[in-house]
Ligand SMILES: C[C@@](CO)(OP(=O)(O)O)[C@H](O)COP(=O)(O)OP(=O)(O)OC[C@H]1O[C@@H](n2ccc(N)nc2=O)[C@H](O)[C@@H]1O
């Protein structure tokens with residue numbers, strides 16, 4: 001009988017707001033970001049390999065854009081956990097790649113975090129979330145927040161996390177123009193034209209009234225949106241269409257782009273908006289769901 005597979009979801013991350021608040025000595029930018037997760041994502045499975053090898057296969061709508069090479073973040077995470085645990089165990093991993101790659105919703109980071117959680121279970125590593133988050137930072141700045149995949153206020157380059165709360169189970173629509181924007185070029189654009197934002201005065205760690213929460217969120221922004229729009233004007237076009245959809249509460253770009261999101265009162269409203277947007281723009285990747293609480 002084949003060994004039983006374990007599964008982990010790798011939910012898309014959204015930077016509900018993202019402010020660049022400074023710069024480190026190594027020139028990485030210091031961020032302040034309210035990060036939330038969706039029920040849209042990749043899915044990872046693993047079974048034990050008796051021969052001790054690590055292997056990866058990839059399927060799904062965006063699978064062809066990724067190689068199954070050792071550099072895939074899933075295999076990098078697997079090697080790093082194996083060396084941390086000092087085990088000789090192997091695993092056959094399979095990634096269903098549903099999220100566009102390098103698109104500001106942290107698909108690679110979510111996959112790496114899912115691999116750490118999954119293999120910690122498969123190999124009975126016994127590491128706590130905090131241990132996995134510490135290991136994750138070496139794989140990518142967004143990996144620590146993706147370990148818990150719970151709404152959080154993220155600071156530093158991603159290593160400082162404070163649990164936060166959502167006031168309502170908002171519906172969410174994600175749209176990606178299927179054109180890449182380079183994260184280093186977006187940060188370089190910010191350096192030329194952007195200004196550091198002031199640190200947040202609002203306390204995002206408590207769960208306030210939804211209307212007030214949305215008011216504070218609308219007053220925040222994404223410091224990387226303007227430089228990304230300069231590189232890819234299509235982002236501004238998408239945001240203006242999203243903003244006009246019935247019941248849209250807020251439309252913004254996530255991360256360094258190019259994925260844009262819109263919040264809705266609930267998942268059915270987001271699904272209806274997805275049909276509307278998809279009919280107008282069949283050239284875009286469109287996905288609807290809701291924010292995870
Ligand atoms: C912008 C964010 C926000 O969540 O999300 P994504 O757009 O990747 O989803 C992340 O901070 C992305 O962090 P990370 O995943 O490390 O970005 P990478 O693609 O590795 O970084 C590429 C390059 O962008 C610049 N960079 C990145 C992060 C940062 N805080 N400051 C920077 O200056 C650096 O020049 C770096 O070499």
Ligand SMILES: Nc1ncnc2c1ncn2[C@@H]1O[C@H](COP(=O)(O)OP(=O)(O)O)[C@@H](O)[C@H]1O
Pocket residue numbers: 066071072073074100101102103104105106107108109110111112142183255256257
């Ligand atoms: N499993 C993976 N999924 C997505 N990207 C991966 C993966 N493994 C390696 N990468 C590489 O990581 C980079 C960042 O991808 P991703 O996390 O999707 O970006 P973003 O955070 O902007 O959404 C890409 O250049 C991609 O080639």
